[in-house]
Amino acid sequence: MENNRNYFPLHFLGDRLEFPPVETANEDGLLAVGGDLSPERLLLAYKSGIFPWFNDDALILWWSPDPRMVLFPKKVKVSKSMRKVLRDGSFKLTQNTCFDEVIEQCAFVERKGQDGTWITSKMKAAYAELHKKGFARSYEVWENNNLVGGLYGVDLGDVFCGESMFSLQPNASKFAFIKMAQELDEKGYRFIDCQVHTDHLESLGAELIPRKRFMELL
Template sequence: MEKDSKKLPLFFLGDRLEFPPVEAANEDGLLAVGGDLSPERLLLAYKSGIFPWFNEDNLILWWSPNPRMVLFPNKIKISKSMRKVIRTEQFNLTQNTCFEKVLDNCAKVQRKGQDGTWITPKMKLAYLDLFEKGFAKSFEVWEGNNLVGGLYGIDLGHVFCGESMFSTVPNASKFAFIKLTQELEQEKYRLIDCQVHTKHLESLGAEQISREDFMNILQG
């Protein structure tokens, strides 16, 4: 999926708080363009199986890919090396103690095939607003007193929409993801939405399911 796909959809959002049906997305998963980043629109998007992803110099792009990359919490894969890292207690995990710092670090990550960051200043403000309202969460990984990894996402109560993660030392983001998954399994969450395929996520147990199956779980 290309973030700046030239295959634009027919749907250009205005001020009305609405989205077209996800089945209208093009083959890249691009569904709509425009609108705003208000908390109301963002929550409607996530609850509808849609997420924003765009460069700072682009219009807001809204996506709903098919297939969808997800992780069922009970299918997390923990390698022998990661089990050893967990046992050594090298890292400590906290929740929601420095959401903005996690955002800032995620925005700095250099990602293959991307120019710049999609966590633009406007996007950052939007997620901070959702955090203040209790819908966005962060998981922070500490090595001593140093923040060395973490992730954040949107919590829908039965589905956690993972947005981004970072690591400044080996295994820190994996540690955050594994701990998140274990907690969500205990709380009976249905799945973690990972959005699009990466080999890293696949190595941790994530898999691709059809958009239809994803929507049935999301709205079930």
């Protein structure tokens, strides 16, 4: 960051279950610091267009970036090569069969341009608790009975907030994402919150929209 004043927000969360308005986030999308990762606070955050993202042994940072990356399920892009993957039957998709392993793999698998992981031990425990309460879900991709890809996120009923995905075989995470989008489209979900831009998500049909529009849709 060019200066610390732009990085640190003015909002420090205490014990009260509340967040400041998302419009008060700084130019990087950082909204607040502190609080906890209780199921109640996490659900309030996602319903308010906010998500946690921080390094281990650090204060919890809460974000609401502008613009916001979303996928409208009907707009999911399926390339010619992925259509072949979807047809050939080499991958099998399941849901919620091994949530803990999926989040562990998302934390463990190295990604280009990333040094370490933001999926801390606190985050794992918090989302595992959300999963037990029925709000966090995982999608698993199997090849020859081996877990080769998957993703997890928070389900708000008609909006799915994607958190992370992993792939141990080419196209495995794409397979999970496309199959999830197609399923959510059939169920009438309004959109998938992808949070921030990546080329990978853009290639699958996700797009940036203004935060104001995102909040209206949410």
